[in-house]
Amino acid sequence: MASTRCAACKYLRRRCPSDCIFSLYFPSNNPQRFAYVHKIFGASNIGKMLQDLPLHRRADAADSLYYEAHCRIKDPVYGCVGIINILLQEIYNVQCQIAKIQAEIAFLGTHAQSDQTQYQQLQIAPNLDPNFLSEQKGLSNSFDDSSTWFF
Amino acid sequence: MGGNSPCASCKLLRRRCAKDCIFAPYFPSDDPHKFAIVHKVFGASNVSKMLQELPLHQRADTVSSLVYEANARVRDPVYGCVGAISYLQNQVSQLQMQLAVAQAEILCIQMQQEPAPITTTSPVLLDADDKSSYYLHQNNLPQFLAFSSSNNNVIYDSFKKESLFGQDMIS
Numbered sequence: 001m002a003s004t005r006c007a008a009c010k011y012l013r014r015r016c017p018s019d020c021i022f023s024l025y026f027p028s029n030n031p032q033r034f035a036y037v038h039k040i041f042g043a044s045n046i047g048k049m050l051q052d053l054p055l056h057r058r059a060d061a062a063d064s065l066y067y068e069a070h071c072r073i074k075d076p077v078y079g080c081v082g083i084i085n086i087l088l089q090e091i092y093n094v095q096c097q098i099a100k101i102q103a104e105i106a107f108l109g110t111h112a113q114s115d116q117t118q119y120q121q122l123q124i125a126p127n128l129d130p131n132f133l134s135e136q137k138g139l140s141n142s143f144d145d146s147s148t149w150f151f
Numbered sequence: 152m153g154g155n156s157p158c159a160s161c162k163l164l165r166r167r168c169a170k171d172c173i174f175a176p177y178f179p180s181d182d183p184h185k186f187a188i189v190h191k192v193f194g195a196s197n198v199s200k201m202l203q204e205l206p207l208h209q210r211a212d213t214v215s216s217l218v219y220e221a222n223a224r225v226r227d228p229v230y231g232c233v234g235a236i237s238y239l240q241n242q243v244s245q246l247q248m249q250l251a252v253a254q255a256e257i258l259c260i261q262m263q264q265e266p267a268p269i270t271t272t273s274p275v276l277l278d279a280d281d282k283s284s285y286y287l288h289q290n291n292l293p294q295f296l297a298f299s300s301s302n303n304n305v306i307y308d309s310f311k312k313e314s315l316f317g318q319d320m321i322s
Contacts, residue, residue, distance in 0.1 A: 039197075040193065040197060040201075041192065041193055041194070041197065042193070042194040042196070042197050044194070045191075045192065045193070045194055049224075049228060052228065053228060053229065057229045060229050060230065061228065061229045061230075064229065064230045064231055064232075064233040064234070065231070067233050068220060068224075068231060068232055068233060072201075072220075076201060076204065076205060076213065077205065077209045077212050077213045077216065078212065078213075078216045079216055079217075079220060079232075080216075080220055080231075080232040080233065080236060081215075081216040081219050081220060081232065082216070083236055084232065084235055084236060084239060087236065087239035087240060087242075087243060088239065090243050091239065091242055091243055091246060094243065094246040094247060094249075094250055095246060097250055098246065098249055098250050098253055101250070101253040101254060101256075101257055102253060104257055105253070105256055105257050105260060108257070108260050108261070108264065109260070112260075112263075112264060
């Protein structure tokens with residue numbers, strides 16, 4: 001019955017002890033996972049980081065270390081920080097779009113109220129000089145019914 | 152007067168600081184903490200290899216990003232930078248929902264004000280090159296982040312809108 005070494009011990013070409021700190025988080029079926037974290041952080045640092053954490057946090061820590069290593073290999077200059085910058089830009093852009101639409105909503109709401117007010121004024125005072133309002137709106141002086149009051 | 156003082160890395164590593172020391176331009180002796188934290192997380196040897204593989208003009212930004220990541224990892228030993236990414240992705244999702252709601256609202260208002268039949272060219276007031284539909288879909292970021300933010304006890308400072316390094320990092 002052959003015991004399988006974890007990916008870390010295979011990579012480091014050493015015996016995989018029963019209490020190997022890497023074995024749970026770097027299984028032998030995914031050698032790339034350990035290769036990436038080792039390239040960026042080093043096996044010794046990974047081991048120390050995992051040892052400093054309680055057992056129930058180590059899986060997430062290993063995952064996040066792999067993610068960071070993966071980002072750094074893909075983008076050797078900025079790594080994860082490049083992604084953070086992109087997200088900050090996205091947040092800013094979407095906030096700007098929301099602000100723009102809310103301003104347009106406010107404007108349309110004001111515009112609708114203004115039209116409504118003028119319509120009500122016409123209903124209340126039908127004997128107003130029609131030329132007065134048409135001059136205001138730039139409409140032709142000749143009109144027949146109130147429907148021409150509106151654009 | 153005497154020779155140059157060793158850089159922060161050579162001081163910490165207790166070695167002679169060569170004239171062509173790869174760390175010297177980026178880890179001055181007046182900021183020992185900067186190298187200490189990068190060494191703690193990544194290791195001097197790994198940092199040296201990373202810098203050697205990059206052209207000169209990119210090394211300063213690389214060091215800055217490494218320092219940032221190292222600080223994030225020390226502050227949050229479980230999630231590091233990835234916690235910040237997860238947090239920001241949640242923010243983006245929430246804002247995208249708000250944007251969708253605002254867009255629906257403005258469409259309703261327009262439909263109420265102009266009851267003419269809506270053509271296929273929708274009379275929305277958004278720009279023709281509006282990227283909101285892009286943001287509503289999944290972005291190209293790796294969707295690795297299955298961490299629930301409630302597990303993360305680190306409180307993130309409000310991220311500033313400008314680049315982390317004071318200059319535009321996005322090419």
